[in-house]
Amino acid sequence: MNHPQERVWTPYIGPFDPCPPITQKTYSTPPQLFIHFQPPNLPQFSPMDALKHGTLWPALYSPYESKWGKGR
Numbered sequence: 001m002n003h004p005q006e007r008v009w010t011p012y013i014g015p016f017d018p019c020p021p022i023t024q025k026t027y028s029t030p031p032q033l034f035i036h037f038q039p040p041n042l043p044q045f046s047p048m049d050a051l052k053h054g055t056l057w058p059a060l061y062s063p064y065e066s067k068w069g070k071g072r
Helices: 047-053
Strands: 006-009 025-028
């Protein structure tokens, strides 16, 4: 697990599954699920950093890592 917003799920593996089992799956939980309203005095990125991160507030930043190349 690389980031605190990434969760791990262990699916059920049946005895008659025809494919090789995937023992752990990961999924992302975006921060806006846990912030219901904008608190006052929330810290902000500088304008250039906000453009790089795609959000003005660090609390709402969620990094994205492509899983396409992982494990190949």
